[in-house]
Amino acid sequence: MARILVAGCGYVGGALASQLVAAGHAVFGLKRRPEGLPAGVAPLAADLADRASLEAALAGVALPIDVVVYAAAADAGDDDAYRRAYVDGLRNLLGALRARGAAPRHVFFTSSTAVYAQDDGAVVDETSETAPADFRGARMLEAERVLAASGWPVTSLRLGGIYGPGRTRMIESVRSGRASIRPGPPRWGNRIHRDDAAGALAHLVALALRGEPLPPLLVGVDDEPADEAVVLRWIASQLGVGEPPVREEPAEPGARGARRAGSNKRCSNARLRATGYRFRHPSFREGYAAALTAP
């Protein structure tokens, strides 16, 4: 049994915490409002933006803290919120752990494929250029550097778009008739089901606890980058509704409903798979199937 801290214990962190509890570990779930954490997770109330609150919370946690997973997310979609949540929050937590005398065997950070600006359908992996198009990717990269500078063994897992129970925006857009298809060449998107984001992290935690070396960077997406039009048409066929209409003009970047620059790329999960992880939902089809049949 290991002692594991999940900082930012929300959608992914909570699912991970559940899996870790089921595997027999002692799990601490840190968030500002820790009510309603999964069964068996010890709640820690603290604000990652406030180093003193972290030190106070960690003072109540006996050592060792074997593994730390940082899975907090920004409250808002602006640069300040991103800096607070990813850069400052991670720096504060690492500092508070050090002040506590903790020496984790591994620290994980849930980064994002937003660090890649490639927008031409290119295949990208951990060796690809990172020149983020906006502050989202830039702050994630900054946080990855903060993590790498910790001196502890670390892994940043660059997650694609997370979906799963309660996060079925695409299905709802097709069901409601709001969805439309962008004309022109494929627009490649990359996603991962919540249970695979959590599952991959649980798998990596297990490897770290066995003392196996892990790469400092991993891309966390499913096996199949998918053209958005293909996904929308597949959902429509499953729902038995008409295909979403093709828009008359390509949406201008920045227009309402347009996808942000940097969203047209094909992320490879080969390195993650090489660690031995096998996806429960290898593509959007398996992942959305459960949601489509849910009442």
Ligand SMILES: NC(=O)c1ccc[n+]([C@@H]2O[C@H](COP(=O)([O-])OP(=O)(O)OC[C@H]3O[C@@H](n4cnc5c(N)ncnc54)[C@H](OP(=O)(O)O)[C@@H]3O)[C@@H](O)[C@H]2O)c1
């Ligand atoms: N959503 C996506 O498509 C996507 C894509 C790529 C990467 N990611 C990354 O994946 C990770 C997990 O995302 P998620 O969807 O699971 O996020 P989420 O559901 O929003 O959970 C984030 C958790 O962080 C906690 N938190 C936020 N600010 C905090 C603070 N200052 N102090 C303490 N706790 C704080 C929140 O709880 P309280 O409010 O109670 O504090 C919340 O439970 C994030 O790092 C995100 O950036 C997400």
